[in-house]
Amino acid sequence: MFASLLTIIYLIASVTFIVGLKMLSHPETARRGNLIAAGGMGIAIFGTIFLYKTSTGEHLGNLVWMFAALIIGAVLGTISSKKVKMTAMPEMVSLFNGMGGACAMLISLIEFNHAKNTTIELGHFLAIVLGLIIGSISFAGSIIAYLKLSGKQKDISFKGQHIFNALLFLIILVGAVITYNADVTMAPTYFYITFALAVIYGVFFVLPIGGADMPVVISLLNSLTGVAAACGGFLYNNKAMLTGGILVGAAGTLLTVLMCKAMNRSLLNVIIGNWGGSVAASSNTSAGGDFKEVTLSDAAMVMSYANKVVIVPGYGLAVAQAQHTCHELEKILTDKGVEVTYAIHPVAGRMPGHMNVLLAEADVAYEKLEEMEEANNNFKNTDVVLILGANDVVNPAAKNDPSSPIYGMPILEVEQAKTVIVNKRSMKPGYAGIENALFFQPKTSMLFGDAKKVLQDLCAEIKAS
Template identity: 50%
Template sequence: MLKALLDIGFLIASVGLIFGLKRQSDPATARSGNMLAAYSMIAGIIMALVYPLDVEGSLDPVGFGYILVSLAIGTFIGIRSANKVEMTGMPQLVSLFNGLGGLSAVLVGYVELLNLNKDAESYYSQAGSTIFALVVGAIAFSGSLLAYLKLDGKLKDSQVAVKGHQYINYALLAITLVMIAVVVMSGANNVMVSILLVISLIYGWSFVAPIGGADMPVVISLLNSFTGLTAAAAGLIYGNQFMLLGGILVGASGTILTVLMCNAMNRSLWNVIAGNFAGSGSSAAAGGPQGSVREASAADTGVMMYYAQKVVIVPGYGLAVAQAQQYVKQIYQILSDNDVKVVFGIHPVAGRMPGHMNVLLAEVDIPYDALLDLEEANEELATSDVALIIGANDVVNPSAVEDQGSSIYGMPVLEVWKSKNVVVMKRSMASGYAGIENPLFFKPNTQMLFGDAKKTLADLVSELKNL
């Protein structure tokens, strides 16, 4: 009787997850959707605690002690780190969380593999889902860890990737598949499972290694869907449909989100995974500089913006690292008070994740309707007086439109050069994440405003206040 009730309970919780996810796809209901998903998850956990299992000792109080203490520790750490993180460091945190979920699946898969009985009738299907959880979980874990390290700037692309890295990955994939076969045949003994685990971990790391740091959002989304699939596989092990459905939902949504992100960059998923950006960057850079640049001062820029009719601000990751969103808000305020129309052109991959820049600007109370997406922003740019680019580079690179030989040719960009005046705030002339020269800096209507983004923006604010 209890079992039947809980089965229905799990069904209701599954529907909760579905509607939670659905509500998260609309800005007006997103928050309640997230809460609905969270409540469904809590309900699922409680039901898992009391669900009748046909195993002796499944209601052992010692076991429950372990479970409850672990749940409490995890909740405490999770909520604490979520509340402490700076919004700029959020992509790293999501990456880290995802890695932990993957590792959890690895641990479950590991123990269950050792518990498997080779003579049981269901051995092959059980072994299949268990090994899947172990291998894919391990890939998600080590891959997410490397994505975290790259995003946090602790490791550079050149430190982990070598020439022809693709071939190493093919080899590792082949070894992984062979080891899976060996483990299935040998009946999953401790040594074999451990070797498989280590190889999967190496493969996950190596899989992410050649992918450019700028593509980490795509990787995180992809690895997120991997973690979802491992959860689904674990659902198969325990015959739990709630896990299965939740895992597949994440797997599917993570995959489609990955594809959407690739589309925003006009690249195929394969192109991203192969890490082509890093490889072809050298040939594009060989073109060399194209002429001289004009340098602007904060005072010039301030005057130009103050007396403009329309200003489009293009924020990039440089703004986020500099933690200078507050100054941008002040510039917005001063200009708006002077009847200058100010809008923000936000490239889909600005920041470190799609939508990350929107989160950062929303944090400092910049109105929602001033944040324009790529198409709207390009319309505004065609008639704007000043385009102010703060710490963005590749997403405003005219090569994407003009230079067929460039590795970013065809990528949708913000066409800032159509504005009457362009001011690029930048630390130096160094090329962007993709390692490509930017001809924008040499255009006649472009001026460079060199310096640390935070300091330059502060100067700009004080210049504007004096006008």
């Protein structure tokens, strides 16, 4: 009876994961979808604690430890998620993703320890070792990504690093094979060596990858965590864990492929390309020319009398936490009869969908968000483009400078508009470490200052005009 009821609970949880993931595809239903999926996970957890029985017919023990861990984790998760700023959201995503990889890694370590003195079937061993390798890589890589995104770790690369990484990965696979074929006395030694090498590989895998590619890396690591979790589902014959892992792995993989396509690059090229790393930064550091500034009053007047204004949000908008003020500017211009839309680049910000999340938080209508292809078709009919803290995703060097490290990456072709206004704190280069030739074009004007303060002043000027 308990087993049947638990199977039904796992089935319900699996359905909530699928429904929740579907609802995450639209801002209006995303919050509800997240709650539905979380509710499904909740019933799966408590169903396992109270209904699962071991092979000897006993319920799970150590309930005090389980609930203590649940309470501590819930408190820490709630506090950290409430305190985190939108600018730090990518770091939190990386950290949480790393914790998922760590869980899969620990499951494999524990399960191998339970079975190390017995003959392990090939299927069971594959689930253990794949969970160990993938989980370890995801954990170590996500922690390095967290440190890099938070500015605590710089890009590190050395000559022949990609060859070193490839050889290290090959050694890990060989170690897994040796572990399976070793006798029971030596197998643990080879297993833990494989584990240590997988952690080292995760570190060296992410260390050289440059800033412009970090959104893709985060998506890839997320998919790896899902695959590692699915391995745990195989180990325990847990349908909910298996379904959740497959969904995360598949969604992360598809997102990674789509983002690579949007950047006109292959996944292999992202891994070995080092965009935004020290090499890229030194290859093209000067676009040359003079820039011109625009006053707040002139910028306000140009936008007030425009027919169409397109806002391009970037990381600078997130840093200033100016999304609500940006939405206020949109409403003021709309009341004056100006058509206002937002152009969203797939890899703007520091994680997949960063700008979409930012604007959704400010209640910007989803219909006003234009994807890159649609926006590029409309720029020629746009009077004013207002760029808020975006840099690399509007850099024309990606189209016309073969020596640029971002050459070939599709960009928002804002230079087609009649007037371009760029809000930045300074003329420092973007995350990829290269200067932007757009800032020196005749139709481009610079509006320096903190995005939130500038937008507040623009709103006041436009209201007064």
